[in-house]
Amino acid sequence: MNRINHLFQQKGKDILNIYYTAGFPQLNDTLTILENLQQSGADMVEIGIPFSDSLADGPVIQESNQQALKNGMSLHLLFHQLKDFRNVIHIPVILMGSLNPVLQFGMENFLIACKNTGVDGVILPDLPVSEYENNYRQIFESAGVHCIFLITPETSEERLQKIDDLSTGFIYAVSSSSTTGKEKDIQKQSAYFQRLGNEKLKNPVLVGFGIKDKNTFEAACQYTNGAVIGTAFIKALQAAGDIENNIHQFVNGII
Amino acid sequence: MPLEFKLNPSAQRKNTIDFLKAGLYKVSPLGYYGEFGGAFIPEMLYPNVEELAEKYLDIIQDDGFQKEFQSLLHDYVGRPTPLYPAKRLSEKYKAHIYLKREDLNHTGAHKINNTVGQILLAKRLGKTRIIAETGAGQHGVATATVCALMNLPCVVYMGEVDMQRQAPNVARMRMLGAEVRPAMSGSKTLKDATNEAIRDWINNPSDTHYIIGSVVGPYPYPDMVARFQSVISEEMRKQLIEKEGNELPDYVIACVGGGSNAAGSFYHFLNNDEVKLIAVEAAGEGVASGHTAATTVVGKIGIIHGSKTMLMQTEDGQIEEAYSISAGLDYPGVGPLHAHLFKTGRAQYLNATDEEALQAALELTRLEGIIPALESAHALAKLKDIAFKPDDVVVVCLSGRGDKDMETYIKRLEI
Numbered sequence: 001m002n003r004i005n006h007l008f009q010q011k012g013k014d015i016l017n018i019y020y021t022a023g024f025p026q027l028n029d030t031l032t033i034l035e036n037l038q039q040s041g042a043d044m045v046e047i048g049i050p051f052s053d054s055l056a057d058g059p060v061i062q063e064s065n066q067q068a069l070k071n072g073m074s075l076h077l078l079f080h081q082l083k084d085f086r087n088v089i090h091i092p093v094i095l096m097g098s099l100n101p102v103l104q105f106g107m108e109n110f111l112i113a114c115k116n117t118g119v120d121g122v123i124l125p126d127l128p129v130s131e132y133e134n135n136y137r138q139i140f141e142s143a144g145v146h147c148i149f150l151i152t153p154e155t156s157e158e159r160l161q162k163i164d165d166l167s168t169g170f171i172y173a174v175s176s177s178s179t180t181g182k183e184k185d186i187q188k189q190s191a192y193f194q195r196l197g198n199e200k201l202k203n204p205v206l207v208g209f210g211i212k213d214k215n216t217f218e219a220a221c222q223y224t225n226g227a228v229i230g231t232a233f234i235k236a237l238q239a240a241g242d243i244e245n246n247i248h249q250f251v252n253g254i255i
Numbered sequence: 256m257p258l259e260f261k262l263n264p265s266a267q268r269k270n271t272i273d274f275l276k277a278g279l280y281k282v283s284p285l286g287y288y289g290e291f292g293g294a295f296i297p298e299m300l301y302p303n304v305e306e307l308a309e310k311y312l313d314i315i316q317d318d319g320f321q322k323e324f325q326s327l328l329h330d331y332v333g334r335p336t337p338l339y340p341a342k343r344l345s346e347k348y349k350a351h352i353y354l355k356r357e358d359l360n361h362t363g364a365h366k367i368n369n370t371v372g373q374i375l376l377a378k379r380l381g382k383t384r385i386i387a388e389t390g391a392g393q394h395g396v397a398t399a400t401v402c403a404l405m406n407l408p409c410v411v412y413m414g415e416v417d418m419q420r421q422a423p424n425v426a427r428m429r430m431l432g433a434e435v436r437p438a439m440s441g442s443k444t445l446k447d448a449t450n451e452a453i454r455d456w457i458n459n460p461s462d463t464h465y466i467i468g469s470v471v472g473p474y475p476y477p478d479m480v481a482r483f484q485s486v487i488s489e490e491m492r493k494q495l496i497e498k499e500g501n502e503l504p505d506y507v508i509a510c511v512g513g514g515s516n517a518a519g520s521f522y523h524f525l526n527n528d529e530v531k532l533i534a535v536e537a538a539g540e541g542v543a544s545g546h547t548a549a550t551t552v553v554g555k556i557g558i559i560h561g562s563k564t565m566l567m568q569t570e571d572g573q574i575e576e577a578y579s580i581s582a583g584l585d586y587p588g589v590g591p592l593h594a595h596l597f598k599t600g601r602a603q604y605l606n607a608t609d610e611e612a613l614q615a616a617l618e619l620t621r622l623e624g625i626i627p628a629l630e631s632a633h634a635l636a637k638l639k640d641i642a643f644k645p646d647d648v649v650v651v652c653l654s655g656r657g658d659k660d661m662e663t664y665i666k667r668l669e670i
Contacts, residue, residue, distance in 0.1 A: 150298040177458070
């Protein structure tokens with residue numbers, strides 16, 4: 001069974017999913033960060049594929065992308081870094097990034113590499129649902145890799161049902177229309193999380209964008225299956241001091 | 256050495272039923288020109304782009320809209336722009352050369368055709384705030400102008416590097432009441448300004464309309480902007496009947512960055528295979544120099560700003576910086592219509608270096624008393640490379656005037 005499905009079956013609630021950018025702050029930090037996240041109790045990890053022109057990201061994640069590219073990060077190198085990671089990592093791992101680097105790698109090659117290394121799911125925010133359905137669904141399914149879609153409070157009921165039908169891992173709910181790392185009104189977000197909780201979707205829901213600490217994490221978990229933290233964690237990676245300590249401290253502050 | 260143009264077999268077919276041919280170049284219901292186009296956008300933009308895609312055709316084909324649009328183009332922009340028979344240029348290149356004088360539009364370039372159309376559309380969509388990106392500042396000025404006219408708040412994103420290079424246009428936008436926000440990310444030029452405008456739209460989805468300045472971006476922008484710019488070729492056809500007794504020229508030549516003036520110049524000739532369409536990209540310091548904006552030469556298919564098209568990128572799919580002496584052409588992609596015209600061979604894509612453009616600008620100035628924009632000078636620079644017959648009718652789109660480029664001309668031409 002895919003590790004994502006297994007996790008939701010085993011735990012189901014208060015899932016903590018942490019995002020970080022591959023090759024940042026140092027080129028070879030990718031695995032170190034992953035190991036420390038697993039040790040400190042993160043349930044799932046999203047590794048960002050750096051891109052020069054990511055549209056959905058705020059300044060913090062953009063800068064981590066630029067730094068990673070300067071460090072020499074690429075998708076080929078990322079798969080090389082992840083070659084043997086399943087010897088030590090048992091939690092679900094997702095790759096997230098813009099579509100263009102994946103298309104240049106080749107979608108089929110990319111999914112085969114995901115399968116061979118042990119990546120469980122992929123988030124490509126600028127891959128439209130219709131493109132997935134018409135052109136890529138089969139190769140995702142035959143590789144056994146989940147394609148995870150985003151929804152927002154403005155996503156129509158009809159579209160939400162369609163996304164729920166197409167999804168196989170979980171649904172990524174963006175708490176309000178914004179780029180990553182924006183300050184948000186937690187009250188307004190709660191109303192949306194509650195609405196999602198009442199939707200009776202077949203897939204679990206994780207909330208992302210604007211989740212940054214224990215408070216916002218718990219608010220998201222009240223009505224959904226968990227949340228994703230990205231920008232706040234990238235900031236923690238940049239903080240002074242030992243990177244491993246920073247990771248443990250950050251995760252312990254949430255769960 | 257002069258080039259002879261051969262059209263590919265699909266463009267040579269004659270007697271094809273017109274509506275079939277229209278299908279070759281018309282955008283599909285899903286926003287594709289052949290394999291190019293589409294709307295590769297994050298879910299956060301979906302409601303906005305979907306609303307636009309659903310409504311834009313009904314709005315712009317509405318009689319009331321057309322009446323208001325046409326009267327603003329006539330009374331405010333100053334259309335129709337002249338189709339000027341360039342006598343001395345014609346003598347030099349031994350053909351009937353006409354200049355479509357988009358430089359005589361209000362604000363000095365073709366950009367305002369699109370911003371007038373989009374601001375009327377934004378009002379009908381009930382939007383109360385306008386954002387735009389700009390490279391050289393011409394589209395930013397054209398957007399700030401229509402926002403002043405319609406009393407709507409306007410934010411223009413401009414690369415920090417471009418703000419320094421094009422300071423007079425920054426001042427014009429500010430005088431017009433627009434807020435100019437520096438794009439500090441990436442290379443701090445046009446592609447980054449476009450990224451910032453898209454990010455602004457993601458964060459302000461309900462009240463804001465994004466006026467894209469070229470035939471780029473997610474569907475329906477490429478088609479919508481091409482339609483607003485198509486007034487250029489619509490007028491060419493009428494004016495050519497008056498001047499030559501035939502509405503079809505032998506050649507239409509226009510420069511391409513994202514490609515809006517070329518799309519407008521080609522639009523009403525796309526189905527007339529006998530009209531040779533020549534697009535001229537900026538070669539910068541040369542297509543092999545690493546400092547170029549000739550996307551069809553050095554680019555590959557990929558996704559930029561929500562559109563599948565030709566773009567300049569690394570092996571790893573990172574978008575590369577484009578270079579040209581002209582700040583209006585240094586975009587690392589082309590609109591999806593151009594990618595399609597390139598791929599099918601319906602248009603020929605040539606390129607001109609910085610130096611060729613500078614010399615062409617000086618030549619037009621001295622022969623005809625017209626100082627062209629550096630962008631338009633790229634189109635003029637190819638007159639010397641084409642083997643015209645003496646009876647050939649050639650229309651060059653003079654997309655903008657050269658006032659904004661005086662600093663570069665003074666420095667590079669040692670005037």
